[in-house]
Structure formats: structure tokens, C-alpha cells
Amino acid sequence: MTADVLEINDALTQYDPVLGLEVHVELNTKSKMFCGCPTEFGAPPNTQTCPVCLGLPGALPVVNAKAVESAIKIGLALNCEIAEWCRFARKNYFYPDMPKNFQTSQYDEPIAFNGWTEVVVDGETYRIEIERAHMEEDTGKSTHVGGATGRIHGASHSLVDYNRAGIPLIEIVTKTIEVPPAKAAAVARAYVSMLRDLLFALGVSDVRMDQGSLRCDANVSLKPHGSTVLGTRTETKNVNSFRSVERAVTYEITRQAAVLSSGGKVLQETRHWHEDTGITTSGREKSDADDYRYFPEPDLVPVAPSREWVEELRATLPEAPSLRRVRLQEDWGFTDLEMRDVINGNALEPIVATIELGVTPAAAKKWWLGELARSANESGQDLDALGVGPAEVAEVQKLVDDGTLNDKLARQVFEGLLAGEGTPAEIIEKRGLALVSDxxxxxxxxxxxxxxxxxxxxxxxxxxxxxxxxxxxxxxxxxxxxxxxxxxxxxxxxxxxx
Amino acid sequence: MSDLTRKTAAELAELMTSGQASSVEITQAHLDRIAAVDGAVHAFLHVDTEGALAQAKAVDDKRTAAKKSGEQLSPLAGVPLALKDVLTQEGVPTTAGSKILEGWKPPYDSTVVKRLKAAGIVILGKTNMDEFAMGSSTENSAYGTTHNPWDLARIPGGSGGGSSAAISAYEAPLAIGTDTGGSIRQPGAFTGTVGVKPTYGGTSRYGLIALASSLDTPGPCARTTLDAALLHEAIAGYDPMDSTSINQPVPAVVEAARNGDVAGLRIGVVKELGGEGYQSGVEARFHEAVELLTKLGAEVVEVSCPHFEYALPAYYLILPSEASSNLAKFDAMRYGLRVGDDGTNSAETVTSLTREAGFGAEVKRRIILGTHALSSGYYDAYYGQAQKVRTLIARDFAKAYEQVDVLVSPATPTTAFAIGDRIDDPIAMYKNDLCTIPSNLAGNAAASFPCGLADEDGLPVGFHVMAPVMRDDLLYKVGAALESALAEQWGGVLMTKAPELEVTR
Missing domain, CATH: 1.10.10.410 (Arc Repressor Mutant, subunit A)
Structure with missing residues (x-):
């Protein structure tokens, strides 16, 4: 009997991990990729559909120009080349939540390709090569009812919501990522986190991992130290928080290392990530013979963005994240160490937003790192999933500034906020926290x-x-x-x- | 007033304008004719008696109101029409000739139907067709074969046999067809009627249940060139719902149909479309028509299109490839037939059982062909190669159009064949479309006009005209010239030669 997983350190002394990350971004366009249906999240099932996104016989797609614009912006922000002429392609396979039984996607002619970006982990900068960013449509959403696991296996029936069918997606694919083995999982996390910030700054997506508007598939393979031959990879699907990206990659490294070191073979397959137990389980076996019978989508004409348009869009891009970090650090007067804590704590964007609400950089940092990031870390959540945002932080700080609270009391208010006890004013009232000024x-x-x-x-x-x-x-x-x-x-x- | 069914659409429009007949009367006359002869012809899969009469009444009311207001009605307002069952019409059963769509009532109108309705054209019902437009005889319809009104033992052509038979049997003065490889023109030729495939992108495909997206083109069917042009004008033009729609003004087809002057027009006879395999009576009528056009002042030369011989094999790779993907949506999940949903079968099994039961043999054959042609490892040799042929054919056309204004050929190698004659020989069946397919591959405009009866069987022969992209007007110019010259010989359009159908009551 061999162990299911090796200790991470043991795994990394024998094998080098090779990563590839595929990130799906739902764009925040008002209408879907190929029809005029609205895209709002959370509407009652099948209320945001039409003949086109339901794939009814006879219906035809029309490309959403705004989605193309967003795709080009993303491509440019990732230092990609933008295709002068490209086509959509049909990816043919059967699944009940895919109305046409083919996904209109892009195949060998992506809108953006050959880019790069950078991430910072523990003060070190790592360059990530971007293979491509292409446009496609989302599928509907299946809910499997009656089974124990919520997966299709064992379910008595399934419900399909086509509201999501046809939502514009951009799939961003990295080239293979090879970084110092011990950093691999952290780099993966930092990459997804960086993408979130970048996409947020571009204004092209809500980038809510908890709502699925940013989804990450992590490809992991191992090769023995010094080998140049890539190992068999697995694709862990739908890893839906930054922390999970790191955990899932680490888990796959330790699992594959256990398989390989006991003389076994890693199966090429998709794997499911289990947030609760922190493990991945086998999904669908995937072979290179998977045949999607791609061919150019005959219902659509090619997309040929003019160079003038591309340059216009380039001029609208926000500052590059690496330059922006340097500028912010100077503006805020943070030390390198402090800035690193901010980045590692994933607190850059919330701090920017809090400062914009009139809070001093020092105070913003104090609350985000000292209280919120710490709490997120303890509870194993992402910072943006805590339910406390820049507005709440600014409100608490305002109460400190006007003498209603001191720092110690403010901490208790944050405690209340994190516990969902209401607004700062309500918490002060309920907990009786105000300073005695009498x-x-x-x-x-x-x-x-x-x-x-x-x-x-x-x-x-x-x-x-x-x-x-x-x-x-x-x-x-x-x-x-x-x-x-x-x-x-x-x-x-x-x-x-x- | 049963002679209302013998009138052309233009004549019927005139009768309504002058107040001599109402749309309700005209529509009722055609519904009566359908009731009398469709048992023998089987052109219709669904007759929408109530809807048609309601539409007719609405047009009559509008006309009454317009007399006071001075508002102009569309030229074809109140004229009835037969619609190929491959175009969606809201709330009216639409099957595309397939069991898999039995009972489906689309929740939306195709663009063609929207435009017909906007023009006040009355839709009588849906016409029979080969399943998903795959075929040249209507024998592949899941709902029985349509019979050729010229000889009920023969097929009317396909896939739009129902539409052409309906106008040929005087069940409707106008019909809509769709042409992927000849499905408007070949039935037109076989039934002695006019069938026009507009330029690809000249008419909208929105709401047309796709066979092959890069080839499908809706178009008009009628007994006269002018009627076809009037209908063409009513349905054509840019549609933002169809990305492949051409954003240009509709060519002046009605004007061309009214002034069929071919003097000085350069006509190229395609060398490769004739000779071996062509029925002698077909060739004889074709060459007579060419001579007639020469006499009318056209300059006729022979033109070679060397790659046309590869059109058929290329077509039978591109079409099945696109069709295999287009038909994937018929999975029993959202509409239409569902077989085996007994609570124990998986979705996959239900899909599989439904497709097994719901698709006919020809559909399955083409799905398998297309799936194979697109498979990894075969794509380049099949689909990729076929696309190259397509480019070469387009170049043949481009080169030819440097020398001539239009190209001509017989519409089909033979006249209408007997029911059952070719159903077991797919290749013989496919060869029907030898002359018509190149225009679909190149996306240009083409039409078939009646040019006489073959001596050996007394059946209609079609004269095929091909014109450059968005020069659909040239088709009508030639068609109108031919029609008026031949009418002098025949004492009217060719249809007047058709035998009377036995009327059942």
C-alpha cells in the first residue's frame, strides 16, 4: 500500500512541476456573445433566453462587437499580438447544457496570441508566457438532482438553466510555466490573482470567482529532476478561489508524485477539485484522440479588427500592473516589505479603493492587512469573499477619526462585520462600543x-x-x-x- | 371563381387593387384547390386554413382603410403563397420533413416569414420536402413523397418538391423554396416553373433550419418570371440577424423582369455542363433556347469552367460536414421528438434512441459522412481539400465573368424521373444537381426557367442561368426574354401545357 500523496517537500525533491493555466473570464457585456439576451447573474432559470442562445432550429448568431472590444483589450493588456483576421470555429460535442451541441469558439485563429505577463511572489518577479486569448460562448448550467454528490453520477434527473448559455467568455491560456519547484503553486495563485486585478482594472468583467465569472483550470504534470521530457498532465477543472488554485496545484503535485514514485502512471484526465477536503478526484478520461471536429463557423463572418481600432483600444488601457505597483508604493510611502505584504495579502485593490474613499494609506493598510487579511487567512477564504469591502473599512475609519471609536473598539467592529452582525453603526449600538465622551x-x-x-x-x-x-x-x-x-x-x- | 387559381400573382394583385376580387376570395379559391388536388399531389404537410383566411381578411381590411387614407399596399398584398416547411413560422408546425421535429411549433418567425407578413402575403401552409432538404425528389421526406403534377407517377424534384408542385398544381401562385445545391431550381425545372436561387447573402437565412450554412439560400418559386421577381423583391435585402447577409441594395429584379431585353448581353454556354449523361430532349430544348436568345440579340460564346467537374465531390464533403454539426442540436432535450424517456435511460441513451428513430436513412448517411470528413486526421484530406476546390470553382466563375455577363446550361441532366427510380442509388440521385451545385459553392445567383418539353417523355426542361454575386437582375432579364419569346410559340407560359389534374371532392 502506497501513500495517496507524498509530502510536498518529498515530492519536490524528486520531481519538477510543470504548470499550464486556463482561465475562463465571463465578460460583463450587457448582452450575450451572439444574441441580445441580458447577462445578469442570478435571474430565475431560463428567463434570459431567446431562439439564438437556446439554439432553436433556424436561429443564427451575430457577434457582439463589445465582446470583441473586451477581448482585444484583454489581449493587449497581456502584451499579445492581435489577429488582423480571425474566425470562429465550432467545437462539436454532445452535452445537454450546450443547446447546439457545438460550442462556438475559436480554434487555430485566436483573436489574441503570443503575449506575456508578470507576477510577483515573495518579492521575486516571474514572467508568464501567454499562448492565446480567444473568444467563445458559455454553456448552460446543469443541476444534477437526487445524487449524493451533486454530480451527474447517481442523480435521478438534471435541470438545465440556459441563462448562462451564450454569455461571452474569454479563455486565456498560458504556455507551460516552469518556475522554481517550490514556487510553482504560489505562482499559479499569484497569476490568477494578478489576472483578476488586471481584468478588474480593464473593466471587462465582474471577475467574481464565487459567481463563476472567473474560473481556473489547472494543468499539472511532473517530470523527474533534470528531465526535459514532459510528464502526463491532468486538468483540474473549475478551481474557484485563489487559495484553491494554490491548494489544488500543491495537491496534484503531491498526488502525482506518489503515483510516479510507486511506479505507477499518471492518467491523462480531468479532475474535480473538492474545496472541503482539499483533494482532487478523477473526472473524465481525456485522450489526445478527443476529437471535437473543429471547423470554421459558417454562420459567422471573420473578425478583422482594423489596426486603427486596436490602437484606439490600446490608448484606453490602464497602467500596466507592475508600473502601477511601483507608483502606488511611492504615493503611499510604503516600504518594500510593507508593499510585499500588501501584494501577498491580495489587498492591493481593496486598499486602492479604500484610499479613494478618503482613508489614509497607513490606516487602509492597517485594517486590510491587520484585520481582514488575517481573518481571511485564518478562515481559509479569499479576501473578497469576506463580505467586508472598502466602503465598510472607510466607514469604520471615519468613526475613529471623529473620536467615536479608538483602534481597539474598531477591531471589535470589524469582528462584528465579519460575523455579519450588521452595519458598523448597528454593531456599535448592539455591542455598546462607542467611546465615552461625557x-x-x-x-x-x-x-x-x-x-x-x-x-x-x-x-x-x-x-x-x-x-x-x-x-x-x-x-x-x-x-x-x-x-x-x-x-x-x-x-x-x-x-x-x- | 375557381379560375382565380389560374392567375399569376401579378394578375391577382391587380384584381385586388381594382376591387374585382378580395384576398379572402383568392385565398379561399386556393384553399379549395388544395382540398381538391392535394390528396393526389401531396405538396403540403400542413395547411393553415384559419391563419391564411385571417391574414387575408386583415389585408382586405387594410386595403379598405387604405382607400381612405391613400396609403399604398405592398405589390403582392393579399396574394397567397406556399412556404417550404424548412422556414419557421411562429405557432405553425415546422418539421423540415423530419420525424424528429414532429409537432414542433416554433416560437418565432424566420426573417423571410416576417417579410412575407409585412408585405401582406398570405401564407397558405407548409410544403413537403426531403428531410432536412437532403434529396432531389422529396422521396426522403418522412411524410411521404410529393407527386409531380405533370405526371403523378414521377417525382417533382427536391428538396423543394412540395413548393414547386404546389405552384405547378395551381394550389398557390407563389412559393418559397430554399436552395443548397439546387433545391429550388431542380424542382422548378421538373415542374415547368420558375425557380430562383438568389445570391448567397441576398436573402436572409434567419429562421431557415440549416442544412449547410455556407450554401443555404431562400428564394422564390412562381409560374412566371415577373411573379418570381416580385416575390424576390419582397423577401430579399440585408438582415442584421444573419451575419452572412449582404448589406447592399436589392438588385433591380422587378425592373429586369419587366424589360427582358437581352440585346448585347454576353452569354456563356458552359462547355462542361452537357454531353454525356444528358438526356437528348433536355439538350435539344436547351440549345433551342440559346438560339432564341441569339436571335434576340444576345452574344453567345462557349466558356470553359474546368473545375466544375469537381463540384459534386466537393459539395458532398462540405454539405455533410456542416450538416453533421447543424443537426447535432436535435438531441431530444428541448423540442421535437423524444424516444425512450422512461425514467431509467440516461440523457445520452434518450438522445441516441431519438436520433435513431427520428432521422431517416439519408440524414444518417450524411451525418456519418460529415462526421468522418471533419475527423482529426481526415480533415485536411476531405473538408480542407473540398474548400480548395470551392475556391477553384469560384475562380472559374470569376474568369468566366470577365468574358460574359451570364453563364447558361441545362438546369438538370434529365427530366423528372419516376418515383422509386433512383432512391436506392445515392450517386445517381446526387448527379441531378450537377449543373446547379457550382453556383451554391461560389455563392452567386442562379435560376431555372421553363424552356420546353422533352420530346421523348413530354416533360418540362429547365434553362439554367448563372449570374455574378448581386447581379440577380441579369437572371430575370434572360428569363423574361426567354419567357416572352417562348410564349409566342406556346400561346402562354409553359404551364398552360400541363395536363389537368383530376379533381376530387
């Missing part, structure tokens, strides 16, 4: 502290004003922390005449 209440507490600590008062009176600190501590304790320490110090000083 002078008479503070003065009473000061009197009690003086009465209870005659020795300290003695010291202060004998020319050691620093000893007053102990009295402030006592007052704060008395007020259960709900007092502004500076105010207490001022009142105490007045009282003691120092």
Missing part, C-alpha cells in the same frame, strides 16, 4: 483612580509626571476601554495640575 463620567472615573492609587498620585506629586500613565491605564480599565486615552490624559493632567 467629561463628567470620565472625571468620576479619574476620581476613583486617584482614590484607589494614592501611591501613584504621591509619585506624580513628587515630580515624576510619567507615573501618571498608570492612572490612565486604571481609568481606561474602569471605562472598559471605551474612552479616548488622549482625552483621559488631558483631564487627568488638569486634575493633577501637571
Amino acid at each position: 467629561d463628567s463620567a470620565l472625571l468620576e472615573a479619574i476620581d476613583r483612580a486617584i482614590a484607589a492609587n494614592p501611591d501613584v498620585v504621591e509619585k506624580v506629586n513628587s515630580g515624576k509626571p510619567a507615573a501618571a500613565g498608570a492612572l490612565i491605564g486604571a481609568v481606561m480599565k474602569d471605562m472598559r476601554g471605551q474612552a479616548d486615552a488622549a482625552k483621559v490624559r488631558q483631564l487627568l493632567n488638569e486634575k493633577l495640575g501637571i
